[in-house]
Amino acid sequence: MRHLISINDLDREDITYILKRAEEFEDVARGERSLKILEGKILGNLFFEPSTRTRMSFEVAMKRLGGDVVNMTAQEASSIAKGETLADTVRVVSGYCDAIVIRHPLEGAARFAAENSSVPVINAGDGAGQHPTQTLLDLYTIKKECGKLDGITIALVGDLKYSRTIHSLIKALTLFETKIYLVSPDALALPDEMLEEIGGDVSRARLDEVIEEVDVLYVTRIQKERFPDEEEYRKVSGSYRITLNTIKNAKDSMIIMHPLPRVDEVDPAVDKTRHAKYFQQAFYGVPVRMAILSEVML
């Protein structure tokens, strides 16, 4: 049985394969072609933490492929949590459906769920741990919008310390021949031990030094909670905000990505430029999740 727990469980070949499959599903994801390959299959959504985008896009992916979805919401989860173990919940729900999507606040929860499940488990975020479907849709976006993964130059901007999205993405990017710039305030820099662990062409930089060179600007949210006081937060987040001015020297083909939701890391004025790809990126979550669902269930 195949689970999808961590991006680290996948090699370059696996990733390339999933991205290729996703491409075949794109018109189905848009509703332009009907393909009911998951008819009769039921997906169980186990969200122990709130999520809109991830949960909805899994649901859409499943339904576009003719399948059905049962949901357990965060609210229901919290009442279950008081009485029942995660192991038992998973044992029960895996008897109801053909695959499980799980989001849980504890790191390693998805792997533990997989060990207790009789059906494939897909990790949709385990606390500060992994969120592999996000990484796959990020890679898919780069591949689609830049035409390739090997040979791209990418700047990762914002909270590089706590963002699990960034940590998984860096690991996956280093499986390809990519050049990575890390752009963040000192307080939110990628931890040194992580920098040591990852091989590849990775270096810290200032955005104005590299903006002309990058193919992708990947922006993440800087969270207020990470700062001792409001003023410090405002100062830092202000200086990492992407505006028309920040990107004035960028290549025409440069794309801006963001895992969303954004607060004010990207000025809405940027939305109208050809660079803005974050909404497209969110859509790509559907064909990528279709590829994953069909892979684990068929």
Next chain:
Amino acid sequence: MKELVVSKIKDGTVIDHINAGRAPLVLKILGIDVGTDLTVSMAMNVSSSKMGKKDIVKVEGMYISEEKLSKIALISPNATINLIRNYEIERKFKVNPPEVVEEVLKCPNPMCVSNAEREPVRSIFYVKIEENEVSARCHYCGRKIKDLANYIS
């Protein structure tokens, strides 16, 4: 003539060259605790030509399994095992850490599922030796730990 810090045993297991101060942890790893009825002796901080100071544990009447002994390598990579039969050393070998250890180490990450109180979850770590240093990575959360003696559960 060699001096024996503790008396000779007829049959059993002698664990020698334990890192100084870690004999109690070795007993813990072997599951020998307060309730045991085995005859066990332990010497701590005895001087050693090889290690400066070392600890020794002797367990009478029992040959401890290699699987159990291998766990000792997590905290004392230089330990040697001497299996004693009829007062003589029948076999002497060095401990080798296992590649995977279950239920020995406790993950320091409070948000790790392996620390969830009511879940039927076992701690699992993958052990690695680099340049004579033993480290381990949690199967669930991926946290890497060094100085494993601090994480014996």
